[in-house]
Amino acid sequence: MMKRQFIITDDxxxxxxxxxxxxxxxxxxxxxxxxxxxxxxAGFRCAISYLAKQPIRVLEVGFGxxxxxxxxxxxxxxxxxxxxxEAVEKYPLDEKEAAALNYPEQxxxxxxxxxxxxxxxxxxxCFTLCKRNVDLLEYVxxxxxxxxxxxxxxxxxxxxxxxxxxxxxxxxxxxxxxILVTYSAKGMVKTVLRDIGFEVQxxxxxxxxxxxxxxxxx
Ligand SMILES: C[S@@+](CC[C@H](N)C(=O)[O-])C[C@H]1O[C@@H](n2cnc3c(N)ncnc32)[C@H](O)[C@@H]1O
Numbered sequence: 001m002m003k004r005q006f007i008i009t010d011d012x013x014x015x016x017x018x019x020x021x022x023x024x025x026x027x028x029x030x031x032x033x034x035x036x037x038x039x040x041x042a043g044f045r046c047a048i049s050y051l052a053k054q055p056i057r058v059l060e061v062g063f064g065x066x067x068x069x070x071x072x073x074x075x076x077x078x079x080x081x082x083x084x085x086e087a088v089e090k091y092p093l094d095e096k097e098a099a100a101l102n103y104p105e106q107x108x109x110x111x112x113x114x115x116x117x118x119x120x121x122x123x124x125x126c127f128t129l130c131k132r133n134v135d136l137l138e139y140v141x142x143x144x145x146x147x148x149x150x151x152x153x154x155x156x157x158x159x160x161x162x163x164x165x166x167x168x169x170x171x172x173x174x175x176x177x178x179i180l181v182t183y184s185a186k187g188m189v190k191t192v193l194r195d196i197g198f199e200v201q202x203x204x205x206x207x208x209x210x211x212x213x214x215x216x217x218x
Pocket of ligand 1: 134136137
């Protein structure tokens, strides 16, 4: 279990810092704005704009603070789209850490973190969460997804999670037309994604980053 410290990012929202890895959970330029830009806007909203199917199935790599799940739950309610949300996490936050996060709708955040693992839980009529306490390298996707939020620590820090094998497994878990979004725009990541068969789109990044990646399974 890694030690973690709370940090206030430039938009006022919390992130966590892991001294052992010298790595934060989000951009220090704004955790909230990064999640909204990369995962909500470029990922979820993009998918619901052209997919008629429901529920939309979202897979998150690295549940962490639960911020992406929280924002997706809020968006599901706002848009009336029903969502099945599966999240993989090897090092879950403890209750005290989750309760100290300064994200909006604390009640929802507490419920996200309090959910039992390994079983789908309907948190509202439009949002079902299934958390998997497993190493991504061991994770076996069940069923197919429309959107993947790839939010692992950076490729320099955890290269094993940005490998061809891992992305191939995720490609296989996407329905045709499905998308994978990530905050990283490293050349090596783009090359691996293209080699597997994704169409790689380079989009403007969140504050502090020039670019991000959206990869589409055609
Ligand atoms: C960049 S953080 C992002 C977390 C989350 N998306 C958030 O918004 O807080 C990366 C996450 O991946 C998790 N993680 C690290 N190694 C992992 C592994 N091998 N398998 C699954 N999760 C892992 C970390 O514990 C952390 O929660």
